[in-house]
Amino acid sequence: MIEYDYKKPESLEEVFGLLKEYGPRAALIAGGTDVMVNIRNTKKAPEVLISLRGLKDLRYIKKNNGYHIGALTTHRMLELSELVKTELSALYDGASCIGSVQVRNVATIGGNICNAAPSADTAGPLLVLDARVVLEGPEGRRSVPIYEFFTGTYKTVRKQDEVLVEFQIPAEMEHFGSAYWKYSRRKAMNLPILGVSVSLKLDNETISDARIGLTVAAPTPVRAYKAEEFLKERQLTDDVLKEAGKIAASPDCCSPRDSLRGEAWYRREIIEVYVARMARIAAENIKNR
Amino acid sequence: MKKVSVSFTLNGYPVTAEVPVTWSLLKTLREDFELTGAKEGCGVGECGACTVIVDGDAVNSCLYPVFEAEGKSVMTIEGIAGEDGTLHPIQTAFLENNGVQCGYCTSGMIMSAKALLDQNPDPAENDIRTNIAGNFCRCTGYVQIVEAIEMAARKME
Ligand SMILES: Cc1cc2nc3c(=O)[nH]c(=O)nc-3n(C[C@H](O)[C@H](O)[C@H](O)COP(=O)(O)OP(=O)(O)OC[C@H]3O[C@@H](n4cnc5c(N)ncnc54)[C@H](O)[C@@H]3O)c2cc1C
Ligand code: FES
Ligand code: FES
Numbered sequence: 023m024i025e026y027d028y029k030k031p032e033s034l035e036e037v038f039g040l041l042k043e044y045g046p047r048a049a050l051i052a053g054g055t056d057v058m059v060n061i062r063n064t065k066k067a068p069e070v071l072i073s074l075r076g077l078k079d080l081r082y083i084k085k086n087n088g089y090h091i092g093a094l095t096t097h098r099m100l101e102l103s104e105l106v107k108t109e110l111s112a113l114y115d116g117a118s119c120i121g122s123v124q125v126r127n128v129a130t131i132g133g134n135i136c137n138a139a140p141s142a143d144t145a146g147p148l149l150v151l152d153a154r155v156v157l158e159g160p161e162g163r164r165s166v167p168i169y170e171f172f173t174g175t176y177k178t179v180r181k182q183d184e185v186l187v188e189f190q191i192p193a194e195m196e197h198f199g200s201a202y203w204k205y206s207r208r209k210a211m212n213l214p215i216l217g218v219s220v221s222l223k224l225d226n227e228t229i230s231d232a233r234i235g236l237t238v239a240a241p242t243p244v245r246a247y248k249a250e251e252f253l254k255e256r257q258l259t260d261d262v263l264k265e266a267g268k269i270a271a272s273p274d275c276c277s278p279r280d281s282l283r284g285e286a287w288y289r290r291e292i293i294e295v296y297v298a299r300m301a302r303i304a305a306e307n308i309k310n311r
Numbered sequence: 312m313k314k315v316s317v318s319f320t321l322n323g324y325p326v327t328a329e330v331p332v333t334w335s336l337l338k339t340l341r342e343d344f345e346l347t348g349a350k351e352g353c354g355v356g357e358c359g360a361c362t363v364i365v366d367g368d369a370v371n372s373c374l375y376p377v378f379e380a381e382g383k384s385v386m387t388i389e390g391i392a393g394e395d396g397t398l399h400p401i402q403t404a405f406l407e408n409n410g411v412q413c414g415y416c417t418s419g420m421i422m423s424a425k426a427l428l429d430q431n432p433d434p435a436e437n438d439i440r441t442n443i444a445g446n447f448c449r450c451t452g453y454v455q456i457v458e459a460i461e462m463a464a465r466k467m468e
Contacts, residue, residue: 025313026332028378051376058335058374059355067333075379098368122445123423125356127368128375210444211357 028071034185037072038160041183044070050185052094053128055121056137080132080187085109089151089191093132097144101126110191111307112147112200112219119143119204122211132186135171138178138242139213145172145243146219147202149235151191159184172242198223198231199308201300205292214238215284216292220300222253224308229253234266234297239276239289246275249297258305263298270297319380321346322390328377336380337361337372340387348388348418352447359446362419363387369426371445388418391425401425401463410459412450420446424460433464 029048031037041048049068051057052075061067074080080094083103089110091100100106100117107114120126120134120143134144135155145168154165157180168189171178180186200221206212217237223230232253234246249270256262269275271293278289312331319326321344328343340346340363352358354373361373364386391399401424404410411417420443427434427442434442439460440453448456 027313028315028332028376030378030381054376054379055356055374058376061333062355071376073376073379121356122359122371123426123442124359124362124369124371124445125374127370210441 052133055129088193097126112202115202116147146235146237150219150221150233156188157184199304201303218296246270267294267297320384336375362422404459404463408459416448
């Protein structure tokens with residue numbers, strides 16, 4: 023019989039020690055909203071749960087030469103942060119639409135990204151905000167751009183002995199406006215059928231730089247690079263945005279599947295329409311600052 | 312199975328539970344403390360029937376590992392009426408406004424409402440709807456519930 027146990031370390035060093043001691047028999051748990059549901063659905067628990075909630079100093083949202091968000095920051099903290107709402111609007115849009123208030127009060131941004139569901143609502147926003155993922159292991163820290171972090175559905179580059187500690191968003195993003203749209207059947211308590219994030223920078227009415235992130239449009243959240251390239255140095259007009267939407271929805275940028283929630287052709291149509299809409303909102307968000 | 316000893320404040324009183332490590336807070340409340348106000352609807356965070364307040368925030372107790380309750384303050388529906396049984400203004404507002412039909416969602420609904428009103432005594436209708444979006448009610452259609460929470464907010468001013 024398995025002797026289940028849990029540990030609640032108070033420092034990263036302790037976490038590394040425990041991960042080494044228990045190896046694959048242990049799993050990390052932050053807010054637990056994915057882990058607990060998995061345990062219940064599969065009726066299989068890891069032998070040892072290592073809680074990260076004792077790492078109290080990994081809960082923060084700071085602006086200091088760029089933006090820094092601790093991995094244990096809850097979606098509710100992001101939702102209630104004025105800084106996130108005004109300067110990282112896409113992340114506000116993403117975090118505030120996750121589950122319910124009860125879920126957001128405990129679920130963390132680090133857990134959302136490490137779980138690496140294709141539908142993770144903070145993934146698209148972090149993609150268009152050029153976030154870097156900071157991982158720490160016994161050998162030290164490394165940082166990975168978020169577009170390299172996901173390697174497949176529920177798969178990431180995180181090594182077994184590493185903890186995600188922080189997201190870094192470059193200072194340059196201060197000049198971008200951003201927005202995220204979760205397309206789903208109901209307004210709350212639903213995973214996206216599709217997610218579209220856009221960030222852009224304007225020079226008068228010329229788009230000087232842009233990022234487009236698509237969620238549930240490929241096995242991992244992806245950037246629509248070709249559509250971004252198209253937008254650069256073009257005017258912010260309906261025709262330009264419409265064309266960018268078309269490119270983003272094409273096989274050059276994404277590979278949506280037919281699934282229970284929606285068919286591929288339908289997802290492509292949403293991308294086409296929502297890239298343009300999100301770009302408009304992103305532009306508004308710069309002006310409203 | 313290995314048991315844990317978890318000490319926390321439950322409805323204002325210090326308590327210690329000795330329960331299997333894999334138990335959720337919900338299971339501990341219902342089976343160890345015999346507080347059956349919090350319900351298990353889905354067990355996976357979808358329905359809100361298990362909502363309790365931990366350190367001032369509404370959470371799904373079905374997803375909350377009991378070991379995380381160590382040192383925390385937990386409030387359940389059993390703890391919100393006065394010691395003499397006087398109902399909390401949110402409870403009376405639900406009764407007066409027909410916010411209760413079968414009652415299965417009610418304790419979770421009231422705990423979500425309480426966490427909201429404690430943090431924001433004068434919520435807009437939209438805030439109320441956001442804060443109960445994780446509480447499913449299959450009977451009322453929500454209108455009476457939203458009105459009950461608005462009524463409670465006025466009463467509690
Ligand atoms: C009812 C309900 C509704 C939901 N709705 C949504 C939704 O609308 N959108 C959405 O995107 N998600 C949703 N989720 C999923 C979930 O809430 C999110 O993915 C959440 O952000 C996970 O965070 P957590 O802290 O709870 O993660 P946990 O469950 O604690 O962990 C998730 C995974 O990440 C690992 N992990 C966590 N933190 C770290 C870290 N710092 N370093 C390394 N590994 C780590 C864990 O080992 C685990 O594998 C929902 C879940 C529920 C139960
Ligand atoms: S029983 Fe906890 S949310 Fe349904
Ligand atoms: S009163 Fe029956 S579920 Fe709400």
